[in-house]
Amino acid sequence: MPSVPETPLCLLCGRRTVLLYRSNVPNGAPIESSELACTSPHLSVHDDIFTCHRCGLARAEPPGGVAEIEESYRDVHDNLYRASEPERREDFQRAIEGIERHPFVSPGSLLEIGSSVGLFLDEATKRGWKATGIEPSRWASAQAAAMGLTVFNGMLDEFEAESESFDVVASWDVWEHVQDPLDSLKRVHGLLKPGGLLALTTVNMGGFMARIMRGRWPWFLRMHLHYFTRKSLAEMVRRRLRRSRDVDTIENAPARLHSGAGTQHTRAARRPCPQSGGLGRLARPPCPHQPWRYPSHRSAKAQKERVKFSVFTPL
Numbered sequence: 001m002p003s004v005p006e007t008p009l010c011l012l013c014g015r016r017t018v019l020l021y022r023s024n025v026p027n028g029a030p031i032e033s034s035e036l037a038c039t040s041p042h043l044s045v046h047d048d049i050f051t052c053h054r055c056g057l058a059r060a061e062p063p064g065g066v067a068e069i070e071e072s073y074r075d076v077h078d079n080l081y082r083a084s085e086p087e088r089r090e091d092f093q094r095a096i097e098g099i100e101r102h103p104f105v106s107p108g109s110l111l112e113i114g115s116s117v118g119l120f121l122d123e124a125t126k127r128g129w130k131a132t133g134i135e136p137s138r139w140a141s142a143q144a145a146a147m148g149l150t151v152f153n154g155m156l157d158e159f160e161a162e163s164e165s166f167d168v169v170a171s172w173d174v175w176e177h178v179q180d181p182l183d184s185l186k187r188v189h190g191l192l193k194p195g196g197l198l199a200l201t202t203v204n205m206g207g208f209m210a211r212i213m214r215g216r217w218p219w220f221l222r223m224h225l226h227y228f229t230r231k232s233l234a235e236m237v238r239r240r241l242r243r244s245r246d247v248d249t250i251e252n253a254p255a256r257l258h259s260g261a262g263t264q265h266t267r268a269a270r271r272p273c274p275q276s277g278g279l280g281r282l283a284r285p286p287c288p289h290q291p292w293r294y295p296s297h298r299s300a301k302a303q304k305e306r307v308k309f310s311v312f313t314p315l
């Protein structure tokens with residue numbers, strides 16, 4: 001009998017995962033740097049996706065490994081990102097207000113992981129926060145530095161800071177990109193002051209859209225290495241951080257943060273291209289005939305419960 005290749009183990013449970021969706025990458029092509037940009041149009045394209053039936057954590061298995069992807073973030077340029085700067089700033093204002101609404105939180109020291117060109121850092125700074133960013137892209141870090149912001153150009157595990165030195169760690173649509181979220185969470189825990197707050201958004205693989213669209217879910221992108229559900233995220237926080245309370249989901253967090261991919265999907269869904277007929281238009285990346293635009297608050301609100309969720313949890 002031919003031997004069946006073993007599937008990877010679940011990062012959380014250590015259990016054997018099962019193949020959920022087979023890769024749909026044409027000819028197993030290597031990942032391109034354009035697929036790593038925040039506004040990447042390469043939606044619904046994924047390598048093999050494995051999931052754990054016990055905790056629900058899913059992971060992608062790029063054939064070339066993940067080290068190359070992580071390294072490629074350093075070279076990412078994303079000029080399209082700045083095209084929607086006013087709307088993104090508006091969202092980041094809501095995000096920092098959301099953090100400040102949390103009990104016992106007032107402007108102090110804040111670390112943003114994945115700070116891109118620094119728009120959130122800038123909005124936080126305006127409200128009195130002492131904000132620091134971590135960003136692997138040299139291009140994005142330089143943009144933030146040009147605004148006078150404090151940004152470490154590199155990865156979280158290269159960032160050196162005194163332990164327990166931040167009141168808040170924020171990360172908007174970052175955790176799905178992380179190679180080892182358990183290890184990163186441990187580092188975040190070490191950086192936060194006791195009782196500090198971790199604020200994050202990530203795509204929700206347990207959401208309605210993910211369940212009905214299955215392997216064609218637009219949030220499947222090759223740069224996403226892990227996919228969470230409410231349950232798996234809560235389990236990760238609980239297992240890793242004994243001090244943590246249950247994951248607290250808030251309903252008023254911005255839904256469209258950093259959502260280049262979501263932005264384009266929203267547009268595709270609302271303004272279907274005549275060339276993309278039937279239900280297929282929902283799953284297809286937008287065609288080039290329509291101008292790129294940021295989603296309205298109304299459409300962002302409509303998709304919030306379906307595609308993303310936000311977590312503000314004291315650690």
Ligand SMILES: [Zn+2]
Nearest residue numbers: 010013052055
């Ligand atoms: Zn598991």
